[in-house]
Amino acid sequence: MQIVTEHRRKDIHNSDIPSVCAACEARHGGVCGTLTPDQLLDLSRHSTRRRVEPGREVVGQGEMTDSYANIISGVVKLSKVLSDGRQQIVGLQFAPDFMGRPFTRESALTAEAAIDTDICSFPRNVMERLVAEAPGLEHRLHEQALKELDEARDWMLTLGRKTAQEKVASFLYIIATHIDPENGTATEFDLPLSRADIADYLGLTIETVSRQITKLRKDNVIRIENSRRVTVPSMDRLMHVAGID
């Protein structure tokens, strides 16, 4: 895992602060928006920015989770595996989401970068100290948990009750709406996941995913520039095929 620690010098509120978390400068959709300047400084002293390459594990299933992180750019897959190797992606996290399971050292998930991903991480003990001090921070983490819960439940409907065609369309819709959070829904984008990952996200096989993408292309619901790049001529059409009302 390539680690690049980056501390840029910057003043906050005219005080002589030695360094500021690069993530927090860039993103306030993460977890830092709720902190006071002093707390932000405290956090930034312990933060580490690093780039994680695709397939690189951020936190292993069953391992001690010793850190929390903001995603600065990129996409992280959260997955679970059965003992025989069957795998399910149970969540995707996009910038500027916050990652980490508060209040437990045991992670039931594997977190892995899907594409090149920059994260800013801080040690568990620092985070937990700040949570105890800053009531707004726990509220922020709570809202993140509730958002992920809503998303997980939406996805359960997709996994349990949609056809392969609807599942693939639902996946494309999710990507279109999350890949570029600053600019809203994208009509043209690169898929952050391989066919194998898409299959693991949808509870399908690679072959079924491929066939359904081909069918969507033939039905003019999407256009395919190359295997990763997709264009959506009509988002309404895609949503309709996805079974989203």
Add this chain to the structure above:
Amino acid sequence: MQIVTEHRRKDIHNSDIPSVCAACEARHGGVCGTLTPDQLLDLSRHSTRRRVEPGREVVGQGEMTDSYANIISGVVKLSKVLSDGRQQIVGLQFAPDFMGRPFTRESALTAEAAIDTDICSFPRNVMERLVAEAPGLEHRLHEQALKELDEARDWMLTLGRKTAQEKVASFLYIIATHIDPENGTATEFDLPLSRADIADYLGLTIETVSRQITKLRKDNVIRIENSRRVTVPSMDRLMHVAGID
């Protein structure tokens, strides 16, 4: 919806309190354990205890959620439906779980009693006032949300990657471990869900659920007294069939 408001007279800390929420007397696994006596009193003044019969809706999908509730006894199904009627149960809540989606008026779920269920509910505004006052309460709600998120993600693995046989065994295991939280895992219990509900929880059809239950019976993984009552001779065996390591 049959509503029985029940306020029992009881003293707390020797003060002259008019009434106490019956739920809070009985259960501290809910949300009340974190409150001070004064807050508990405040909450109890606004609480309503009622019995909800099976099939009765607690909160409709897309409706305004105007209350929070502790489940005193019983089981509540949380479900989502597609416009064409396909339905997925996205969560089961057992006593003494807390129900309600903080910080939003819009519920994306339908909450419905699966069996006779006693709940103790309080208005949204009272709850939100208490959350603002009592930091421990938000922490308690946060932990509940994280627990539900962990459960949802576990279930996603089941929905996406397990066979019908494993799904049914997983369901039976969930019931065995949750139906009587005070006494741990039960080896003999009544299913709180009909075959149709089980199918909606597992993303299967009624017929498939029935066949798999028959198969589990023939394989001596479970015994069936009647269509609702189940005995599990070996929990290890059941877990193994469920694909739980």
Add this chain to the structure above:
DNA sequence: GGAGACCTTTGATTTTGATCAAGTTGCAGA
């Protein structure tokens, strides 16, 4: 530019679970 690895697509066939269709069973109410 070519070899090899990996990812993706496509085709043929099989399997799992869905669908269609009767029957049972159990239970509430006459």
Add this chain to the structure above:
DNA sequence: TCTGCAACTTGATCAAAATCAAAGGTCTCC
């Protein structure tokens, strides 16, 4: 006790997706 209905089970058939198999593509590294 009988009747009628809803819930459940079982059987036959069908269809969607999995599996098995074989090509294409694309990319990296010589």
